[in-house]
Amino acid sequence: MKIGKEKLTDMYRAMVRIRLFEERVVKEFAAGHIPGFVHVYSGEEAVAVGACANLTDDDYITSTHRGHGHVIAKGGKTDRMMAELYGKKTGYNKGKGGSMHIAEVDIGILGADAIVGGGIPVAGGAALSAKMRETDQVAVCFLGDGATNNARFHEGVNLASIWKLPVVYVIENNVYAETTPVSYAMNIPNIADRAVSYGIPGVTVDGNDVLAVYEAVAEAVARARKGGGPTLVECKTCRHHGHFEGDSMTYRSKAEVEECKKRDPIPRFRKSLAEMGILTEEGAGKIDQEIAKEIDEAVKFAEESPLPAPEEALEDVYA
Amino acid sequence: MREITFSQGINEAIDEEMKRDPKVFIIGEDVGKHWGGAMGELKGLFDKHGPKRVLDTPISETAILGGAIGAAATGMRPIAYLYFVDFLGVCGDELINHLTKMRYMFGGKIKMPLTITAYTGAGISAADSHSKTLYGWLMAIPGLKIAVPSNAYDAKGLLKSAIREDNPVIFLEHKVLITGGAKSQVPEGEYTIPLGKADIKRKGSDVTVVAIAVMVPRALAAAEKLQKKGISIEVIDPRTLVPLDKKAIIDSVKKTGKLVIMDEDPKTGGAAGEIAAIVAEEAFSSLKAPIKRVSPPDTPVPFSPALEKFWMPDEDDLIKAVTEIA
Numbered sequence: 001m002k003i004g005k006e007k008l009t010d011m012y013r014a015m016v017r018i019r020l021f022e023e024r025v026v027k028e029f030a031a032g033h034i035p036g037f038v039h040v041y042s043g044e045e046a047v048a049v050g051a052c053a054n055l056t057d058d059d060y061i062t063s064t065h066r067g068h069g070h071v072i073a074k075g076g077k078t079d080r081m082m083a084e085l086y087g088k089k090t091g092y093n094k095g096k097g098g099s100m101h102i103a104e105v106d107i108g109i110l111g112a113d114a115i116v117g118g119g120i121p122v123a124g125g126a127a128l129s130a131k132m133r134e135t136d137q138v139a140v141c142f143l144g145d146g147a148t149n150n151a152r153f154h155e156g157v158n159l160a161s162i163w164k165l166p167v168v169y170v171i172e173n174n175v176y177a178e179t180t181p182v183s184y185a186m187n188i189p190n191i192a193d194r195a196v197s198y199g200i201p202g203v204t205v206d207g208n209d210v211l212a213v214y215e216a217v218a219e220a221v222a223r224a225r226k227g228g229g230p231t232l233v234e235c236k237t238c239r240h241h242g243h244f245e246g247d248s249m250t251y252r253s254k255a256e257v258e259e260c261k262k263r264d265p266i267p268r269f270r271k272s273l274a275e276m277g278i279l280t281e282e283g284a285g286k287i288d289q290e291i292a293k294e295i296d297e298a299v300k301f302a303e304e305s306p307l308p309a310p311e312e313a314l315e316d317v318y319a
Numbered sequence: 320m321r322e323i324t325f326s327q328g329i330n331e332a333i334d335e336e337m338k339r340d341p342k343v344f345i346i347g348e349d350v351g352k353h354w355g356g357a358m359g360e361l362k363g364l365f366d367k368h369g370p371k372r373v374l375d376t377p378i379s380e381t382a383i384l385g386g387a388i389g390a391a392a393t394g395m396r397p398i399a400y401l402y403f404v405d406f407l408g409v410c411g412d413e414l415i416n417h418l419t420k421m422r423y424m425f426g427g428k429i430k431m432p433l434t435i436t437a438y439t440g441a442g443i444s445a446a447d448s449h450s451k452t453l454y455g456w457l458m459a460i461p462g463l464k465i466a467v468p469s470n471a472y473d474a475k476g477l478l479k480s481a482i483r484e485d486n487p488v489i490f491l492e493h494k495v496l497i498t499g500g501a502k503s504q505v506p507e508g509e510y511t512i513p514l515g516k517a518d519i520k521r522k523g524s525d526v527t528v529v530a531i532a533v534m535v536p537r538a539l540a541a542a543e544k545l546q547k548k549g550i551s552i553e554v555i556d557p558r559t560l561v562p563l564d565k566k567a568i569i570d571s572v573k574k575t576g577k578l579v580i581m582d583e584d585p586k587t588g589g590a591a592g593e594i595a596a597i598v599a600e601e602a603f604s605s606l607k608a609p610i611k612r613v614s615p616p617d618t619p620v621p622f623s624p625a626l627e628k629f630w631m632p633d634e635d636d637l638i639k640a641v642t643e644i645a
Contacts, residue, residue: 060393062389091426092426093424093425093426093428094426094427095426096423096424096425096426097424097425097426101424101425103421103424103425103426103428103429104428105392105425105428105429110389110392110393111421111424111425113417114416115412115416115417118385118412118416118417120385121381121382121384121385121386121388121389121413122385122386122388122389122392122417123389124382124385124386124389125385125386125387125388125389125390125391125392125393125397126389126390126392126393127389128386128389128390128395129389129390129393129394129395130393132344132371132390132395133394133395139389151381152381152382152385152412155377155379155380155381155382155385156381156382156385156386158377158379158382159376159377159379159382159386162377315427316422316423316426316427317422317423317461317462318422318462318464318486319422319427319430319431319485319486
């Protein structure tokens with residue numbers, strides 16, 4: 001598959017943006033600047049970026065509790081995201097949703113979703129809406145391995161399969177549902193095999209290879225746009241951090257976490273880009289610096305933004 | 320004026336709104352050409368509007384409500400047909416965490432123009448899992464509006480308003496009103512009834528009776544008998560529980576000084592308790608007697624007609640309660 005230089009560079013930029021955003025979130029959360037709790041995406045960047053590189057602003061995504069990566073990959077701005085995490089009025093959700101609910105419907109982000117599997121039927125509904133309105137929009141539903149053991153995975157995928165809805169299920173198999181390993185939670189080696197029971201295609205790809213994710217999702221998106229119905233794309237990946245910040249990760253050995261970090265998708269893609277003659281080490285380093293500056297500014301924006309007025313709690317319940 | 324049944328009122332409302340707005344569609348189990356809804360109230364809509372707008376689904380309440388949510392958030396105006404209100408238990412997450420929360424948690428960014436229709440209440444020996452009343456449960460979910468029509472005229476006008484709402488509304492269809500309710504006079508032409516406006520179904524001076532859904536015809540029947548005993552009751556039908564027309568209730572209590580609430584929720588945590596609390600809080604000085612609740616006991620709804628009749632509030636229960644304070 002031929003991908004242009006500019007697009008490849010943008011994909012690298014998005015992956016770095018996610019990583020630096022997340023590592024900064026870890027730091028600011030530990031310092032007590034971010035209320036509530038956070039689930040960071042470090043290590044899984046190739047999935048969000050590889051998938052969203054196939055989408056336009058008109059396409060939809062539904063996201064998960066570990067949603068910052070999806071929002072950034074779909075075009076979310078880091079300053080307004082950080083402000084939301086800080087509970088500020090300038091945040092994407094005016095401080096009413098926080099980390100797990102960031103939404104920007106104007107660019108198709110139908111929300112991160114704190115309920116595991118919650119986005120599955122909603123993505124189907126957005127795809128149904130696109131079909132009824134006779135557009136060529138698709139919905140990409142990001143979900144984790146854990147969500148595929150949820151009842152609504154069956155209901156949602158089944159309904160999408162019989163109606164041939166333009167939806168692509170991008171399953172981030174990061175090996176653990178909170179503390180529970182996939183090998184314990186299901187009796188099959190590849191989640192994509194579940195596609196057979198819906199009569200739809202299912203593919204398993206290396207979720208730390210952004211180009212492999214891109215190509216698999218490209219094929220699925222093209223099929224969906226043409227009325228060919230849904231696809232399961234399982235991306236095998238791993239997370240650098242715990243389920244949430246503060247997770248002691250007693251269920252993972254140090255060796256396994258180290259092994260996961262060795263498979264880091266960002267240096268890997270950077271190396272590929274250098275080999276392909278797309279981006280030099282120097283060029284990549286420049287992007288890293290630009291993004292680092294952007295994240296500094298995002299934090300500054302969040303810090304300096306006003307808190308919502310207390311009585312704003314009463315607004316936005318009803319239209 | 321022509322007379323129609325409760326079911327016809329529902330059917331006409333949906334038919335008219337589907338003609339008026341191409342974004343309106345129905346999604347649910349058995350809504351299509353065979354049954355037209357489990358109780359037949361959607362009959363004919365499939366033939367008129369076709370399979371692209373009357374969508375038969377597998378038995379998947381989660382996918383029905385969740386799918387309707389996704390469609391509503393992206394420009395459509397779905398009617399999610401949920402069969403029995405009891406089945407909200409199957410898609411509880413969609414109800415409490417998505418449908419009613421996405422707008423708020425997104426900072427007001429989206430509208431959620433979605434109507435759930437569901438059968439409610441006891442009285443047809445369907446046992447608990449097809450007979451519950453969940454008014455109190457639903458009222459405790461911020462972000463939801465709740466319509467509880469008591470006759471065909473109100474059903475039609477409220478459902479049309481619900482479909483036009485940019486907020487989620489659950490429209491509760493009482494099974495006894497569908498299967499055996501009296502016909503109502505309904506005009507040929509278009510009308511709507513706003514959500515949040517109570518209707519005084521009978522004027523009276525001695526005791527205010529707030530009755531909900533099928534309790535309204537029961538209260539009206541009791542009113543005749545009480546009148547013969549020289550007790551005049553004012554029967555208020557709130558028509559929607561959220562928004563609740565507090566003013567209509569309080570104004571009546573100011574006049575009568577006495578309040579009985581006739582409801583089908585279990586007594587604990589039900590709509591009657593909420594209405595009683597509002598009146599106690601906002602019109603205490605007008606009360607000349609304790610507020611009474613005519614509600615079922617705190618048990619599941621029993622199956623046998625002998626048990627169910629005992630369980631469900633009726634005219635005699637209301638007459639007894641009114642007589643105690645009149």
